Amino acid sequence: MELAGMELDNGPATRRPLIIHPNSDVTIILKNPNAPFAPLLANADTASTSAAPGASDEVRFLVSAKDLKYCSPFFRNALDNNWKEAVEYRKNGSVELTTEGWDLETFGLLMRLFHWKRTYGAEDPLLILRPSLPHTDTQIEPMAKLVVLADYYQCLALIKSFYAVEPEKVVTVDLDADGPEQRIQKMYLFVAWAFNWPTYFRAFSWNIMHTANGPITALGLPLPAEIIDELNRGRKLTLRRMTAYLKKHYNSYRERLPCEDTWCQSTRLGLLTLFMQRNHLLPSTADFRGVSVYSLKEAALSMKSFRRKSHVCARNRPNLTPKQIFLQDDFPDLVQGLEIAQFERRDVE
Incomplete structure (x- = not known):
């Protein structure tokens, strides 16, 4: 620029x-x-x-x-x-x-x-x-700097006149939990809020909730506290649902193992225990520090099963690995992105 x-x-x-x-x-x-x-x-x-x-x-x-x-x-x-x-x-x-x-x-x-x-x-x-002027698709940091400055000096209407139309295509960013990409996502979210871009706001609020591996903060950007609170609420709600579903299977395996074969029992329980420990779910903290919705799902879907080819489960039930648990029809739905209309906006001068 x-x-x-x-x-x-x-x-x-x-x-x-x-x-x-x-x-x-x-x-x-x-x-x-x-x-x-x-x-x-x-x-x-x-x-x-x-x-x-x-x-x-x-x-x-x-x-x-x-x-x-x-x-x-x-x-x-x-x-x-x-x-x-x-x-x-x-x-x-x-x-x-x-x-x-x-x-x-x-x-x-x-x-x-x-x-x-x-x-x-x-x-x-x-x-x-x-x-x-910075471009939305390639210069989000200079653009966010300009919007923060205009917000401070109460002249957002002047800047908004140059960006009156929301881009048709949402920019794609890597889902890198709490790395540089998480910072970029928050800049896009702030710009979308300032310019009242509902599609961008929905997309990047979804990304942030699903990639953050700890409490979500504004990084000093002048985002309303209500938005940050709702992002944290959505993230924790999704992780609580996922954790409760996994623990339901974990407790079921401990109390009522569905197969009498010792190898089948130990493998089924061991895989799930190892998965939950590695992903900070045994025990889990109140703010789920160290785990994100995205990383949890990716870890489960990439996990391999160690089932023996010659083994047939005595009760004819599938050997549910973490991957297969995540693919069950009754697995809890992920929280959707936020709607910009649900937050009260101050008038832009």
């Missing part, structure tokens, strides 16, 4: 001011640019910023108060109320505002979007700025 007309100085300690508006009266100081964005919990404590240790890294954006206030209620409040910045602006005709941690290119893009009328005059901003 490049910012047309903006020359970025990559020096860590000092950078030339970035002139967004030629007649600027507001300087926005972006400190600690490019801070970690939506870090995985395992890396949250050790993630480092892009600045060199000890460096005082900041970037100054020269902008116009009129355009900031026109596009963003956040800046309108900052410059029109009785905050000290507003008092200074009214007194001196200029002011410095400070913010921190935003991605440098994303912040610069938002500032250009604020100023597109003055920058490009009567030309259609879509034709000029479209190449700078």
Whole structure:
């Protein structure tokens, strides 16, 4: 993602001011640019910023108060109320505002979007700025950064105008439990929520519930708590149903072994015991830490049976391995993806 007309100085300690508006009266100081964005919990404590240790890294954006206030209620409040910045602006005709941690290119893009009328005059901003905007299918992290920034500055309507139509085809991601793909799925879920894309929201909420191997968090993304709670509820409900079904067979094998053959009995019970222990179900924790719906099903379906060819079960019942248990007609249905309409949305300005 490049910012047309903006020359970025990559020096860590000092950078030339970035002139967004030629007649600027507001300087926005972006400190600690490019801070970690939506870090995985395992890396949250050790993630480092892009600045060199000890460096005082900041970037100054020269902008116009009129355009900031026109596009963003956040800046309108900052410059029109009785905050000290507003008092200074009214007194001196200029002011410095400070913010921190935003991605440098994303912040610069938002500032250009604020100023597109003055920058490009009567030309259609879509034709000029479209190449700078991140794409849904290949640039979800830059897109999520832009949406988070717009959410913070209360100007989602401006960004949504560029993404008014939900893509027809949902992007496919690998079902990698709680790895980088889980992080990507949460970014897609947040973007779908912000833009009110029901198909994406349903698909990625389903993915998250079925691939998370521990409590689901927002990774710092401004998703409503109700959505996170419902994701955790759906995940645990599915795992509780699956675990209860497996334990029903486990207890049945322990109490009423369906075959008098010692080898058949021990194999049937042993395979299921081993499977449940390896997948953290004997014993299981309240939040099912270390196990996901997806990994549990994949482990069961890939497990081989050790049945002897010469053995015929005395009671003419199938030798149910974990794989065969998962394929039973009465195996509990998996929880479906969430419907975006079930959550109350705040109005997008």
